[in-house]
Amino acid sequence: MLLCYVNLYIFSMITLSKLLLSFGVSSLSKRPKISVIGVGYVGLCTAVGLASRGYSVIACDIEVEKINKINQGIPPFFEPGIQEKLSECIRSGMLKGLANETDRAVVETDFTYVAVGTPSKPDGSIDLTYIESVALNIGKALKQKNGYHITIIKSTVVPGTTQNVVLPLLERESGKKCDVDFGLCMNPEFLRQGSAFQDTLNADRVVIGSHDKQAGDKLEALYRDFYSIHVPPIIQTTLSTAELIKYASNAMLATKISFINTIANICEKIPGTDVKVVAEVMGLDKRIGPQFLDAGLGYGGSCFPKDVKALIACSEAFDYTPELLVATENVNKYQPLKAVEFCRQQLGTLKDKQIAVLGLAFKPDTDDLREARAIPIIAQLLAEGACIVAYDPVAFPTANVIFKNSIRYADSVVGCLKGADCCILVTEWSEFKKLTPDFFKAHMKQAILIDGRRIYDPQIFNKKLIFSAIGLGQ
Numbered sequence: 001m002l003l004c005y006v007n008l009y010i011f012s013m014i015t016l017s018k019l020l021l022s023f024g025v026s027s028l029s030k031r032p033k034i035s036v037i038g039v040g041y042v043g044l045c046t047a048v049g050l051a052s053r054g055y056s057v058i059a060c061d062i063e064v065e066k067i068n069k070i071n072q073g074i075p076p077f078f079e080p081g082i083q084e085k086l087s088e089c090i091r092s093g094m095l096k097g098l099a100n101e102t103d104r105a106v107v108e109t110d111f112t113y114v115a116v117g118t119p120s121k122p123d124g125s126i127d128l129t130y131i132e133s134v135a136l137n138i139g140k141a142l143k144q145k146n147g148y149h150i151t152i153i154k155s156t157v158v159p160g161t162t163q164n165v166v167l168p169l170l171e172r173e174s175g176k177k178c179d180v181d182f183g184l185c186m187n188p189e190f191l192r193q194g195s196a197f198q199d200t201l202n203a204d205r206v207v208i209g210s211h212d213k214q215a216g217d218k219l220e221a222l223y224r225d226f227y228s229i230h231v232p233p234i235i236q237t238t239l240s241t242a243e244l245i246k247y248a249s250n251a252m253l254a255t256k257i258s259f260i261n262t263i264a265n266i267c268e269k270i271p272g273t274d275v276k277v278v279a280e281v282m283g284l285d286k287r288i289g290p291q292f293l294d295a296g297l298g299y300g301g302s303c304f305p306k307d308v309k310a311l312i313a314c315s316e317a318f319d320y321t322p323e324l325l326v327a328t329e330n331v332n333k334y335q336p337l338k339a340v341e342f343c344r345q346q347l348g349t350l351k352d353k354q355i356a357v358l359g360l361a362f363k364p365d366t367d368d369l370r371e372a373r374a375i376p377i378i379a380q381l382l383a384e385g386a387c388i389v390a391y392d393p394v395a396f397p398t399a400n401v402i403f404k405n406s407i408r409y410a411d412s413v414v415g416c417l418k419g420a421d422c423c424i425l426v427t428e429w430s431e432f433k434k435l436t437p438d439f440f441k442a443h444m445k446q447a448i449l450i451d452g453r454r455i456y457d458p459q460i461f462n463k464k465l466i467f468s469a470i471g472l473g474q
Protein backbone atom coordinates (compact mmCIF):
# COMPACT_ATOMS: atom_id res chain seq x y z
CA MET A 1 0.00 0.00 0.00
CA LEU A 2 2.75 2.40 1.10
CA LEU A 3 4.72 1.51 -2.04
CA CYS A 4 1.66 2.32 -4.07
CA TYR A 5 1.42 5.83 -2.49
CA VAL A 6 5.13 6.41 -3.05
CA ASN A 7 4.79 5.41 -6.71
CA LEU A 8 1.79 7.64 -7.11
CA TYR A 9 3.71 10.54 -5.50
CA ILE A 10 6.72 10.04 -7.79
CA PHE A 11 4.43 9.80 -10.83
CA SER A 12 2.63 13.05 -9.86
CA MET A 13 5.91 14.88 -9.31
CA ILE A 14 7.24 13.78 -12.73
CA THR A 15 3.98 14.83 -14.39
CA LEU A 16 4.05 18.18 -12.56
CA SER A 17 7.64 18.94 -13.59
CA LYS A 18 6.84 17.96 -17.20
CA LEU A 19 3.87 20.30 -17.07
CA LEU A 20 5.98 23.10 -15.62
CA LEU A 21 8.63 22.53 -18.28
CA SER A 22 6.01 22.68 -21.01
CA PHE A 23 5.12 26.15 -19.65
CA GLY A 24 8.78 27.10 -19.81
CA VAL A 25 9.24 26.93 -16.03
CA SER A 26 12.36 24.85 -15.62
CA SER A 27 13.19 23.07 -12.40
CA LEU A 28 12.68 25.86 -9.87
CA SER A 29 15.06 24.50 -7.28
CA LYS A 30 17.95 24.58 -9.77
CA ARG A 31 17.28 28.11 -10.83
CA PRO A 32 20.04 30.57 -10.02
CA LYS A 33 19.46 33.12 -7.28
CA ILE A 34 19.75 36.72 -8.30
CA SER A 35 20.49 40.04 -6.65
CA VAL A 36 19.97 43.51 -8.07
CA ILE A 37 21.88 46.48 -6.67
CA GLY A 38 20.10 49.80 -7.26
CA VAL A 39 16.36 49.85 -7.58
CA GLY A 40 15.55 52.72 -9.91
CA TYR A 41 13.45 52.01 -13.04
CA VAL A 42 15.96 49.58 -14.51
CA GLY A 43 16.83 47.75 -11.29
CA LEU A 44 13.29 47.39 -10.03
CA CYS A 45 11.92 46.25 -13.40
CA THR A 46 14.73 43.70 -13.67
CA ALA A 47 14.12 42.48 -10.10
CA VAL A 48 10.34 42.24 -10.45
CA GLY A 49 10.60 40.77 -13.96
CA LEU A 50 12.87 37.95 -12.74
CA ALA A 51 10.90 37.34 -9.52
CA SER A 52 7.61 37.23 -11.44
CA ARG A 53 9.06 34.44 -13.60
CA GLY A 54 10.06 32.29 -10.67
CA TYR A 55 13.57 33.40 -9.71
CA SER A 56 14.41 34.18 -6.12
CA VAL A 57 15.59 37.80 -6.12
CA ILE A 58 17.15 40.16 -3.56
CA ALA A 59 16.78 43.86 -4.37
CA CYS A 60 19.33 46.08 -2.68
CA ASP A 61 19.66 49.86 -2.39
CA ILE A 62 21.34 52.42 -0.17
CA GLU A 63 18.05 54.30 0.25
CA VAL A 64 16.35 52.70 3.24
CA GLU A 65 13.03 54.43 2.50
CA LYS A 66 12.95 52.93 -1.03
CA ILE A 67 13.58 49.42 0.29
CA ASN A 68 10.91 49.83 2.99
CA LYS A 69 8.40 50.75 0.31
CA ILE A 70 9.43 47.83 -1.89
CA ASN A 71 9.06 45.41 1.02
CA GLN A 72 5.52 46.74 1.47
CA GLY A 73 4.84 46.09 -2.21
CA ILE A 74 4.81 49.80 -3.11
CA PRO A 75 6.94 50.92 -6.10
CA PRO A 76 8.95 54.06 -5.25
CA PHE A 77 7.88 55.66 -8.58
CA PHE A 78 4.92 55.64 -10.96
CA GLU A 79 5.25 53.01 -13.68
CA PRO A 80 2.28 51.28 -15.31
CA GLY A 81 1.99 47.57 -14.58
CA ILE A 82 4.63 47.27 -11.88
CA GLN A 83 2.53 47.88 -8.75
CA GLU A 84 0.52 44.67 -9.02
CA LYS A 85 3.49 42.44 -9.94
CA LEU A 86 5.67 43.91 -7.21
CA SER A 87 3.14 43.21 -4.46
CA GLU A 88 2.59 39.69 -5.85
CA CYS A 89 6.35 38.98 -5.75
CA ILE A 90 6.71 40.37 -2.21
CA ARG A 91 3.71 38.32 -1.01
CA SER A 92 5.04 35.13 -2.61
CA GLY A 93 8.50 35.73 -1.09
CA MET A 94 10.23 35.58 -4.50
CA LEU A 95 11.46 39.15 -4.02
CA LYS A 96 12.83 40.77 -0.90
CA GLY A 97 14.44 44.13 -0.38
CA LEU A 98 17.62 44.68 1.62
CA ALA A 99 18.96 48.13 2.49
CA ASN A 100 22.73 48.57 2.48
CA GLU A 101 23.55 44.86 2.47
CA THR A 102 25.44 44.35 -0.79
CA ASP A 103 27.67 41.75 0.86
CA ARG A 104 24.73 39.57 1.86
CA ALA A 105 23.08 40.06 -1.53
CA VAL A 106 26.24 38.84 -3.30
CA VAL A 107 27.04 36.00 -0.92
CA GLU A 108 23.51 34.60 -1.11
CA THR A 109 23.11 34.76 -4.91
CA ASP A 110 24.69 33.51 -8.16
CA PHE A 111 24.22 36.60 -10.34
CA THR A 112 24.36 40.25 -9.22
CA TYR A 113 22.99 42.96 -11.51
CA VAL A 114 24.35 46.46 -10.97
CA ALA A 115 21.78 49.07 -11.93
CA VAL A 116 22.91 52.17 -10.06
CA GLY A 117 22.78 55.68 -11.52
CA THR A 118 25.53 57.21 -13.64
CA PRO A 119 24.60 60.91 -13.50
CA SER A 120 26.09 63.60 -15.73
CA LYS A 121 28.99 65.72 -14.54
CA PRO A 122 29.05 69.42 -15.57
CA ASP A 123 31.29 68.60 -18.58
CA GLY A 124 28.81 65.96 -19.85
CA SER A 125 30.94 62.96 -18.85
CA ILE A 126 29.41 60.45 -16.44
CA ASP A 127 29.95 60.29 -12.72
CA LEU A 128 31.12 56.80 -11.74
CA THR A 129 30.96 57.31 -7.96
CA TYR A 130 28.07 54.86 -7.44
CA ILE A 131 29.48 52.27 -9.85
CA GLU A 132 32.85 52.40 -8.12
CA SER A 133 31.38 52.13 -4.66
CA VAL A 134 29.19 49.15 -5.63
CA ALA A 135 32.09 47.41 -7.42
CA LEU A 136 34.20 47.87 -4.30
CA ASN A 137 31.50 46.32 -2.08
CA ILE A 138 30.89 43.44 -4.50
CA GLY A 139 34.65 42.80 -4.56
CA LYS A 140 34.73 42.63 -0.75
CA ALA A 141 31.75 40.27 -0.72
CA LEU A 142 33.36 38.03 -3.37
CA LYS A 143 36.30 37.56 -1.00
CA GLN A 144 33.99 35.78 1.48
CA LYS A 145 31.99 33.94 -1.14
CA ASN A 146 32.44 30.29 -2.01
CA GLY A 147 31.78 29.31 -5.58
CA TYR A 148 31.52 31.05 -8.93
CA HIS A 149 29.49 34.27 -9.16
CA ILE A 150 28.73 36.66 -12.03
CA THR A 151 28.50 40.45 -11.76
CA ILE A 152 26.46 42.09 -14.52
CA ILE A 153 26.74 45.81 -15.19
CA LYS A 154 23.34 47.07 -16.36
CA SER A 155 23.96 50.75 -15.65
CA THR A 156 24.73 52.82 -18.73
CA VAL A 157 28.50 53.31 -18.72
CA VAL A 158 30.85 54.61 -21.42
CA PRO A 159 33.00 52.11 -23.35
CA GLY A 160 35.90 50.87 -21.28
CA THR A 161 34.26 51.35 -17.86
CA THR A 162 33.49 47.70 -17.07
CA GLN A 163 36.95 46.56 -18.17
CA ASN A 164 39.02 49.42 -16.76
CA VAL A 165 37.09 50.51 -13.66
CA VAL A 166 34.89 47.64 -12.45
CA LEU A 167 37.16 44.69 -13.18
CA PRO A 168 40.25 46.02 -11.32
CA LEU A 169 38.11 46.89 -8.27
CA LEU A 170 36.54 43.41 -8.18
CA GLU A 171 39.93 41.68 -8.48
CA ARG A 172 41.69 43.98 -5.99
CA GLU A 173 39.04 43.76 -3.28
CA SER A 174 38.33 40.04 -3.65
CA GLY A 175 41.91 38.92 -4.19
CA LYS A 176 40.41 36.61 -6.82
CA LYS A 177 40.72 36.34 -10.59
CA CYS A 178 38.03 37.21 -13.11
CA ASP A 179 37.13 34.24 -15.34
CA VAL A 180 38.65 31.77 -12.87
CA ASP A 181 36.81 32.63 -9.62
CA PHE A 182 34.09 34.97 -10.82
CA GLY A 183 32.57 36.31 -14.03
CA LEU A 184 31.87 39.81 -15.33
CA CYS A 185 29.33 40.87 -17.98
CA MET A 186 27.92 44.10 -19.37
CA ASN A 187 24.26 43.84 -20.27
CA PRO A 188 22.72 47.17 -21.35
CA GLU A 189 19.00 47.76 -20.97
CA PHE A 190 16.69 49.23 -23.60
CA LEU A 191 13.50 49.71 -21.62
CA ARG A 192 11.38 52.84 -21.95
CA GLN A 193 9.79 54.55 -18.99
CA GLY A 194 6.04 54.24 -19.17
CA SER A 195 6.34 50.73 -20.59
CA ALA A 196 9.42 49.70 -18.63
CA PHE A 197 7.99 46.56 -17.11
CA GLN A 198 6.52 45.26 -20.37
CA ASP A 199 9.82 46.03 -22.13
CA THR A 200 11.63 43.96 -19.49
CA LEU A 201 9.44 40.96 -20.21
CA ASN A 202 9.49 41.37 -24.02
CA ALA A 203 12.86 42.60 -25.25
CA ASP A 204 13.72 43.26 -28.94
CA ARG A 205 17.21 41.93 -28.28
CA VAL A 206 19.54 41.02 -25.44
CA VAL A 207 23.12 42.24 -25.60
CA ILE A 208 25.69 40.44 -23.46
CA GLY A 209 29.18 41.85 -23.31
CA SER A 210 31.45 39.53 -21.43
CA HIS A 211 34.98 39.44 -20.15
CA ASP A 212 35.15 35.75 -20.99
CA LYS A 213 33.06 33.07 -22.65
CA GLN A 214 32.12 31.21 -19.48
CA ALA A 215 30.34 34.24 -17.97
CA GLY A 216 28.71 35.19 -21.28
CA ASP A 217 27.35 31.68 -21.82
CA LYS A 218 25.99 31.44 -18.27
CA LEU A 219 24.16 34.76 -18.61
CA GLU A 220 22.83 33.71 -22.02
CA ALA A 221 21.49 30.50 -20.43
CA LEU A 222 19.75 32.58 -17.76
CA TYR A 223 18.03 34.70 -20.44
CA ARG A 224 17.06 31.65 -22.51
CA ASP A 225 15.35 30.24 -19.43
CA PHE A 226 13.81 33.62 -18.51
CA TYR A 227 12.27 34.20 -21.97
CA SER A 228 11.39 30.54 -22.33
CA ILE A 229 9.59 30.09 -25.67
CA HIS A 230 9.84 33.70 -26.93
CA VAL A 231 13.60 34.15 -26.80
CA PRO A 232 14.68 37.40 -28.51
CA PRO A 233 17.95 37.55 -30.47
CA ILE A 234 20.81 37.27 -27.95
CA ILE A 235 24.07 38.84 -29.05
CA GLN A 236 27.32 38.11 -27.26
CA THR A 237 30.10 40.60 -27.71
CA THR A 238 32.97 42.33 -25.90
CA LEU A 239 32.37 44.47 -22.81
CA SER A 240 33.16 47.73 -24.64
CA THR A 241 31.02 46.90 -27.69
CA ALA A 242 28.06 46.21 -25.41
CA GLU A 243 28.63 49.55 -23.68
CA LEU A 244 28.81 51.36 -27.03
CA ILE A 245 25.69 49.63 -28.43
CA LYS A 246 23.66 51.26 -25.67
CA TYR A 247 24.99 54.77 -26.38
CA ALA A 248 24.78 54.35 -30.15
CA SER A 249 21.13 53.23 -29.89
CA ASN A 250 20.10 56.18 -27.73
CA ALA A 251 22.13 58.63 -29.82
CA MET A 252 20.45 57.31 -33.00
CA LEU A 253 16.95 57.74 -31.51
CA ALA A 254 17.78 61.21 -30.21
CA THR A 255 19.20 62.14 -33.63
CA LYS A 256 16.05 60.89 -35.35
CA ILE A 257 14.00 63.20 -33.09
CA SER A 258 16.25 66.22 -33.69
CA PHE A 259 16.18 65.45 -37.41
CA ILE A 260 12.38 65.48 -37.60
CA ASN A 261 12.27 68.59 -35.42
CA THR A 262 14.59 70.27 -37.94
CA ILE A 263 12.20 69.31 -40.73
CA ALA A 264 9.35 70.65 -38.55
CA ASN A 265 11.13 74.00 -38.25
CA ILE A 266 11.53 74.10 -42.04
CA CYS A 267 7.83 73.25 -42.49
CA GLU A 268 6.83 76.21 -40.33
CA LYS A 269 8.51 78.51 -42.89
CA ILE A 270 6.74 76.97 -45.89
CA PRO A 271 2.98 77.58 -46.03
CA GLY A 272 0.92 74.48 -46.77
CA THR A 273 3.44 71.96 -45.42
CA ASP A 274 2.90 69.71 -42.42
CA VAL A 275 5.66 67.72 -40.71
CA LYS A 276 3.17 65.07 -39.63
CA VAL A 277 2.43 64.14 -43.22
CA VAL A 278 6.10 64.35 -44.18
CA ALA A 279 7.07 62.02 -41.29
CA GLU A 280 4.26 59.58 -41.98
CA VAL A 281 5.26 59.15 -45.60
CA MET A 282 8.99 59.04 -44.82
CA GLY A 283 8.25 56.29 -42.31
CA LEU A 284 6.80 54.08 -45.03
CA ASP A 285 10.30 53.67 -46.39
CA LYS A 286 11.47 50.51 -44.62
CA ARG A 287 14.99 51.89 -44.43
CA ILE A 288 13.73 54.83 -42.36
CA GLY A 289 10.84 53.32 -40.37
CA PRO A 290 7.93 55.18 -38.76
CA GLN A 291 9.08 55.30 -35.13
CA PHE A 292 10.70 58.25 -33.36
CA LEU A 293 9.63 60.64 -36.08
CA ASP A 294 7.12 62.50 -33.90
CA ALA A 295 8.06 66.16 -34.12
CA GLY A 296 7.52 68.14 -30.95
CA LEU A 297 9.18 70.21 -28.27
CA GLY A 298 12.22 67.92 -28.13
CA TYR A 299 13.36 64.94 -26.12
CA GLY A 300 13.75 64.82 -22.35
CA GLY A 301 14.10 62.15 -19.69
CA SER A 302 16.96 60.65 -17.78
CA CYS A 303 18.55 58.97 -20.80
CA PHE A 304 18.74 60.73 -24.17
CA PRO A 305 20.06 64.11 -22.95
CA LYS A 306 22.57 62.49 -20.59
CA ASP A 307 23.68 59.76 -23.01
CA VAL A 308 24.19 62.10 -25.99
CA LYS A 309 26.29 64.39 -23.78
CA ALA A 310 28.27 61.45 -22.42
CA LEU A 311 29.00 60.06 -25.88
CA ILE A 312 30.19 63.49 -27.02
CA ALA A 313 32.41 63.79 -23.91
CA CYS A 314 33.74 60.26 -24.37
CA SER A 315 34.57 60.91 -28.05
CA GLU A 316 36.22 64.20 -27.19
CA ALA A 317 38.41 62.41 -24.68
CA PHE A 318 39.69 60.50 -27.72
CA ASP A 319 40.23 63.82 -29.59
CA TYR A 320 37.22 63.36 -31.86
CA THR A 321 34.29 65.78 -31.97
CA PRO A 322 31.13 63.97 -33.14
CA GLU A 323 29.59 66.94 -35.00
CA LEU A 324 26.33 65.12 -35.74
CA LEU A 325 25.69 64.52 -32.04
CA VAL A 326 26.62 68.11 -31.18
CA ALA A 327 23.96 69.24 -33.69
CA THR A 328 21.41 66.76 -32.24
CA GLU A 329 21.94 68.30 -28.83
CA ASN A 330 21.75 71.90 -30.10
CA VAL A 331 18.49 71.32 -31.95
CA ASN A 332 17.05 69.85 -28.76
CA LYS A 333 18.21 72.81 -26.69
CA TYR A 334 16.26 75.32 -28.77
CA GLN A 335 13.24 73.20 -29.67
CA PRO A 336 11.23 73.76 -26.42
CA LEU A 337 11.64 77.50 -26.79
CA LYS A 338 9.54 77.29 -29.96
CA ALA A 339 6.52 77.10 -27.64
CA VAL A 340 7.44 80.46 -26.08
CA GLU A 341 8.04 81.96 -29.54
CA PHE A 342 4.52 80.87 -30.61
CA CYS A 343 3.12 82.46 -27.42
CA ARG A 344 4.86 85.74 -28.20
CA GLN A 345 3.57 85.66 -31.80
CA GLN A 346 0.00 85.35 -30.54
CA LEU A 347 0.09 87.53 -27.41
CA GLY A 348 2.85 90.07 -28.01
CA THR A 349 4.36 90.65 -24.59
CA LEU A 350 3.95 87.82 -22.09
CA LYS A 351 4.06 90.09 -19.05
CA ASP A 352 1.15 89.27 -16.70
CA LYS A 353 -0.39 86.89 -19.25
CA GLN A 354 -1.79 83.68 -17.81
CA ILE A 355 -0.42 80.62 -19.60
CA ALA A 356 -1.93 77.18 -19.11
CA VAL A 357 0.62 74.36 -19.36
CA LEU A 358 -0.84 70.94 -20.04
CA GLY A 359 1.60 68.18 -19.07
CA LEU A 360 4.83 68.48 -17.10
CA ALA A 361 6.34 64.97 -17.19
CA PHE A 362 9.01 64.36 -19.83
CA LYS A 363 6.59 62.01 -21.57
CA PRO A 364 3.18 60.45 -20.84
CA ASP A 365 2.69 57.62 -18.32
CA THR A 366 5.45 58.72 -16.01
CA ASP A 367 5.80 61.16 -13.13
CA ASP A 368 9.42 61.81 -14.09
CA LEU A 369 10.45 65.39 -14.83
CA ARG A 370 14.14 64.81 -15.45
CA GLU A 371 15.13 67.03 -18.40
CA ALA A 372 11.41 67.50 -19.12
CA ARG A 373 10.81 70.08 -21.83
CA ALA A 374 8.37 71.78 -19.47
CA ILE A 375 11.35 73.00 -17.41
CA PRO A 376 13.01 75.32 -19.99
CA ILE A 377 9.59 76.39 -21.32
CA ILE A 378 8.31 77.42 -17.88
CA ALA A 379 11.63 79.06 -16.97
CA GLN A 380 11.46 81.23 -20.10
CA LEU A 381 7.78 82.10 -19.65
CA LEU A 382 8.46 83.14 -16.05
CA ALA A 383 11.50 85.17 -17.15
CA GLU A 384 9.22 87.09 -19.51
CA GLY A 385 6.74 87.85 -16.71
CA ALA A 386 3.98 85.32 -17.47
CA CYS A 387 1.92 83.57 -14.75
CA ILE A 388 1.78 79.80 -15.12
CA VAL A 389 -1.00 77.42 -14.18
CA ALA A 390 0.00 73.83 -14.88
CA TYR A 391 -1.73 70.48 -14.82
CA ASP A 392 -0.27 66.99 -15.12
CA PRO A 393 -2.26 63.81 -14.37
CA VAL A 394 0.43 62.33 -12.09
CA ALA A 395 3.54 64.48 -11.92
CA PHE A 396 2.43 67.08 -9.37
CA PRO A 397 4.65 65.84 -6.48
CA THR A 398 7.80 65.64 -8.64
CA ALA A 399 6.98 68.96 -10.36
CA ASN A 400 6.51 70.68 -7.02
CA VAL A 401 10.09 69.84 -6.07
CA ILE A 402 11.34 71.67 -9.19
CA PHE A 403 9.00 74.64 -9.63
CA LYS A 404 7.98 75.03 -5.97
CA ASN A 405 5.59 77.98 -5.71
CA SER A 406 6.85 79.80 -8.81
CA ILE A 407 3.82 78.38 -10.65
CA ARG A 408 0.26 77.37 -9.69
CA TYR A 409 -0.86 73.76 -9.97
CA ALA A 410 -4.36 72.90 -11.12
CA ASP A 411 -5.98 69.58 -10.22
CA SER A 412 -7.85 69.24 -13.52
CA VAL A 413 -7.68 70.40 -17.14
CA VAL A 414 -10.61 72.73 -16.50
CA GLY A 415 -8.80 74.30 -13.53
CA CYS A 416 -5.71 74.73 -15.66
CA LEU A 417 -7.52 76.44 -18.57
CA LYS A 418 -9.69 78.72 -16.44
CA GLY A 419 -8.85 82.37 -17.18
CA ALA A 420 -5.89 81.46 -19.45
CA ASP A 421 -4.75 83.73 -22.28
CA CYS A 422 -2.98 80.87 -24.02
CA CYS A 423 -2.50 77.13 -23.54
CA ILE A 424 0.61 75.11 -24.38
CA LEU A 425 0.27 71.35 -24.76
CA VAL A 426 3.66 70.08 -23.54
CA THR A 427 3.12 66.36 -22.77
CA GLU A 428 0.76 64.20 -24.83
CA TRP A 429 -1.11 62.40 -22.02
CA SER A 430 -4.04 60.45 -23.47
CA GLU A 431 -6.55 62.45 -21.41
CA PHE A 432 -5.51 65.57 -23.37
CA LYS A 433 -6.03 63.88 -26.73
CA LYS A 434 -9.78 63.81 -26.17
CA LEU A 435 -10.16 67.58 -25.71
CA THR A 436 -12.14 69.42 -28.38
CA PRO A 437 -11.81 73.01 -29.69
CA ASP A 438 -15.15 73.85 -28.02
CA PHE A 439 -13.82 72.64 -24.70
CA PHE A 440 -10.84 75.01 -24.90
CA LYS A 441 -13.12 77.86 -26.03
CA ALA A 442 -15.51 77.26 -23.16
CA HIS A 443 -12.88 77.42 -20.43
CA MET A 444 -10.18 79.85 -21.53
CA LYS A 445 -10.19 83.64 -21.45
CA GLN A 446 -8.72 83.70 -24.95
CA ALA A 447 -8.90 80.54 -27.03
CA ILE A 448 -5.27 80.32 -28.15
CA LEU A 449 -3.75 76.85 -28.28
CA ILE A 450 -0.19 75.76 -29.02
CA ASP A 451 0.10 72.08 -29.83
CA GLY A 452 3.65 71.18 -28.85
CA ARG A 453 3.19 67.47 -29.55
CA ARG A 454 0.97 67.41 -32.62
CA ILE A 455 -1.97 65.60 -31.03
CA TYR A 456 -4.73 67.78 -32.46
CA ASP A 457 -6.06 67.83 -36.01
CA PRO A 458 -5.20 71.26 -37.49
CA GLN A 459 -8.11 71.03 -39.96
CA ILE A 460 -10.57 70.96 -37.06
CA PHE A 461 -8.79 73.15 -34.51
CA ASN A 462 -7.76 75.89 -36.97
CA LYS A 463 -11.40 76.59 -37.77
CA LYS A 464 -12.50 77.14 -34.19
CA LEU A 465 -9.61 78.76 -32.32
CA ILE A 466 -6.26 80.44 -32.73
CA PHE A 467 -4.06 77.43 -33.23
CA SER A 468 -0.31 77.00 -33.69
CA ALA A 469 1.47 73.67 -33.89
CA ILE A 470 5.03 72.44 -34.22
CA GLY A 471 5.86 71.74 -37.85
CA LEU A 472 2.73 73.26 -39.36
CA GLY A 473 3.34 75.76 -42.18
CA GLN A 474 0.39 78.13 -41.95
Ligand code: UGA
Nearest residue numbers: 189190191192193292293294296298299300301303362363
Ligand atom coordinates in the same frame (compact mmCIF):
# COMPACT_ATOMS: atom_id res chain seq x y z
C1 UGA B 1 14.85 55.83 -23.94
C2 UGA B 1 14.93 54.74 -25.02
O1 UGA B 1 13.78 54.79 -25.85
C3 UGA B 1 15.05 53.35 -24.38
O2 UGA B 1 15.24 52.39 -25.39
C4 UGA B 1 16.26 53.35 -23.43
O3 UGA B 1 16.40 52.11 -22.77
C5 UGA B 1 16.07 54.42 -22.39
O4 UGA B 1 15.96 55.70 -23.05
C6 UGA B 1 17.27 54.40 -21.47
O5 UGA B 1 18.38 54.65 -21.94
O6 UGA B 1 17.12 54.01 -20.32
P1 UGA B 1 12.88 56.79 -22.39
O7 UGA B 1 13.87 57.87 -22.01
O8 UGA B 1 12.13 56.10 -21.33
O9 UGA B 1 13.63 55.63 -23.22
O10 UGA B 1 11.79 57.44 -23.33
P2 UGA B 1 11.45 57.52 -24.89
O11 UGA B 1 10.15 56.92 -25.12
O12 UGA B 1 12.57 57.06 -25.72
O13 UGA B 1 11.30 59.09 -25.06
C7 UGA B 1 12.38 59.99 -24.79
C8 UGA B 1 11.99 61.39 -25.15
O14 UGA B 1 11.90 61.53 -26.56
C9 UGA B 1 10.65 61.86 -24.59
O15 UGA B 1 10.78 63.16 -24.09
C10 UGA B 1 9.72 61.83 -25.79
O16 UGA B 1 8.69 62.78 -25.70
C11 UGA B 1 10.69 62.18 -26.91
N1 UGA B 1 10.26 61.69 -28.23
C12 UGA B 1 10.19 60.36 -28.49
C13 UGA B 1 9.97 62.61 -29.24
O17 UGA B 1 10.05 63.83 -29.05
N2 UGA B 1 9.60 62.14 -30.47
C14 UGA B 1 9.53 60.82 -30.75
O18 UGA B 1 9.19 60.46 -31.90
C15 UGA B 1 9.81 59.91 -29.72
